[in-house]
Amino acid sequence: MVLNALLMNKVKEIQEEVTIKFAGDSGDGMQLTGALFTDNTALTGSDLATFPDFPAEIRAPAGTLPGVSGFQIHFGSKKIFTPGDEYDVLVAMNAAALKTNLSRVKKGGTVIVNTEGFDVKNLRLAKYAANPLEDGSLQGYELYAIPITKLTREALADTSLGTKEKDRSKNMFVLGFLLWRYNRDVKSVERFLEAKFATKYEILRANLKVLRAGYHFGETTETFTTTYEVKPAPLPKGTYRSIMGNQALVLGLLAAANKSGLPLFYGSYPITPASDILHQLSTYRHLGVKTFQAEDEIAAICAAIGASYGGALAVTGTSGPGIALKSEAMGLAVMLELPLVVCDIQRGGPSTGLPTKTEQADLLQVMYGRNGESPMPVLAARSPSDAFEAAFEACRIALQHMTPVVLLSDGYIANGAEPWRFPKADELPEIPVHFAQAKASENGQPFLPYARDERQVRPWALPGTSGLAHRIGGLEKAHLTGDVSYDPDNHNLMVRLREEKVQRIAQFIPEQQITSGVEQGELLLLGWGSTFGVLESVTRTLLAEGHRVGHVHLRYLNPMPRNLGELMRRYDKVLVPELNRGQLAQLLRAKYLLPIVSFNSVRGVPISHNELLAFAREQLRQDAQVS
């Protein structure tokens, strides 16, 4: 067999970029396959972006269309901004996976299927009248029909595992095959498996065997004449790791705790797609991280408020429905003027909406979804790795400005992965925190919990500090003393002071920079959050076409950077693409009185490069006609 392989003349083709979609039943292990392929890809130095796409049900009935789980990866030897609009390669483990994904495979693209996933039952569940592998409907694609289940069982013939257990490793066959196809070293995967199944020797052996079987299958099967290679991308020099959004957010919180010298408290109630933050933070007990799975979102934020009062770096995390529940307590935090970070990992709404799909439709909710005048700073992460900096910055603002802060992320950022040139600990700024100092009660001067400094920030006085005993609460409080006050003028003053405090943060954040493109011109693409990649790639395409366009991406949504108005006015037109019905656009129109053009998509998936490009071109064309 080895000799055979050597004799076979396989050619290696270099590709600049590839998009692969792994799709199968929820139980087929496509998420793990995708994640391992991603880590392996990252190690080659290619740039990449991923997009896992899960069903809302844990195990929808096997073989059905709603049960399909997918993982998309786009990698290349150039800068990669999006997970890709169309697939070069589709791996379909069953008929349902083919049916739901085929429309996005490029013309002439490769379709790899597990033939056992196309039996009568699977075809019926996928609502195919005829077998697409046989009826010619895949003409025009490069089809590899592989009996993956059978080959997996054969590879494990000499093991004592039952058929069910054997079949569970068939995703490793797929992975092995793709690793061969892209000229990869299987070591990183082997190492992962060894760690994962360290105590389950039989299962480890089975997985390794099937992984190699898949690899050798590619090597030795005559029909596969070509392997592919994607070279490293010209990323800046440095040390990298692969990172997912929730993971980066967690590291940002840990780093902020470290740099502020405060213990980290995280109160949460499980909800997709925020749960992984709770899962990951709870592994850091050895760092003293106190995670608390509360009885509901209200208790989670209230516990965080209690922890903040006690002097911790307090964080709570959830998704849109959880924010709805936390709103009253967010108002309390505004009133108490205690530091608190509220993470909202957005998903499709309203109500339960699309739990596993992405959307950016909570912006107005976090800006205004509270009773009374209740201003809160709002920040947004723009990519998986950026969630690190955004989380760190949210903590900094909360701690230094004594305010609750909302950090927005979304399902796409949370579960997407990309290479990250992570910082060194000593490159990160310190976050100095000052607690009010104890004083002798005899010295006469009462402690003033609501006296403010030049930033309008009140002191953080921890219970247990002698001489500073004071009461805070949700009732309006008198300026300086913090005593309960119903005085009309005092309320008017306090409302303004709380607002002013948040507005002054604008003086402590950087001016808005242009991400790419011209400093002034025809069109500005302005975005926030997870649309970063697609805005950047569209901007670059338009620049290459000779248009004078720029891309600006906001991290700070409240307060907005002080130069934003001036910056927007340098372009003839401002286009704001969002995964909602125009929420940032509304804020900008109201604040800057500019005729913002919106591009909106609410399909639970990221905006595609081509749709936005077409829209932006149309805008440019209209302008050309007008002038």
Added chain:
Amino acid sequence: MTTPTTTVRKAKDFASDQEVRWCPGCGDYSILKQTQSVMAEAGLDPDQVVVVSGIGCSSRFPYYMNTYGIHGIHGRAPAIAAGLRMVRPELDVWVITGDGDGLSIGGNHFIHALRRNFNMRILLFNNQIYGLTKGQYSPTSEVFKKTKSSPWGSLDHPINPVALALGADATFVARSLDRDPKHLKEMLRRAHEHKGSALVEIYQNCPIFNDKAFAPFTEKDSKEVNDLFLTHGQPLIFGANRDKGIRLEGCKPVVVDLEKDGYSADDLWIHDERDLFKAQILARFFDDPHQCDSPCLPRPFGVIYAVERPCYEDLLEAQIQQARAIKGEPTLDQLLAGNNTWTIE
């Protein structure tokens, strides 16, 4: 771990400079006073005490205490206090809640705080009415109660807070009355000594919206037949001349007449705070003397149940120590790098 202090405190050292604004005759005054004097007698340092409350007349309590305090939002005080306990276990935390605050909107937090056994005292001011919102029926109001929001009588079956707390596996459950300051003080003292969540249900008169709700338990002519004061290790005796006792016949409590039925104290149920099964039966002594015509079971006051169980915050701290011993403490650089890195030259 309140720092022992040599300063002798008086109850008034725990009173803030704020004018107390409860209605004249409100039972809350008595509870405030007894709490302050228990704190003083326990030698607490006001700077080490935090009083956390929800919303309601009762929840104004922290403003009147010269300690640290948070007047939170409706029903959420136990959750706020839980967060504080987890990060500052050395502080002495007291939660103040009402029957609406703690059992209606905050019922969820109430049961979860108790089962987790955070080391804090929860004083439930039960006036069987929504005081602050001016007199709607509450979850402890008797059924068919006529109030502003129930002119035809409320249809809600009342919650029995003691039974609910036991159902939530509370480690300390007591009941007392605003009108019996001595007993109340003793219950607050016991609650303070308890390590874990200590619930004290306090019958509190609201003279404005629900006057005399507890009259059968507080008025001279009726209290002796309706009140059963519990003492650990002592028989269950009550009555005007201490002439009635309770026997446990199987699982059934039976009122006996010590003078007529020929029973002596030795034949009676002996109170054992540590016995969960007996506590559950005691919790079910819940006859409404307003509506009970046959001889009804008296209402127990005192420590109904008290056992030790590890507190959540202590378990958390122990788990941190254990995790540290096993995994050590990685540096921030190690955390940031993770296990799989590559370098681009």
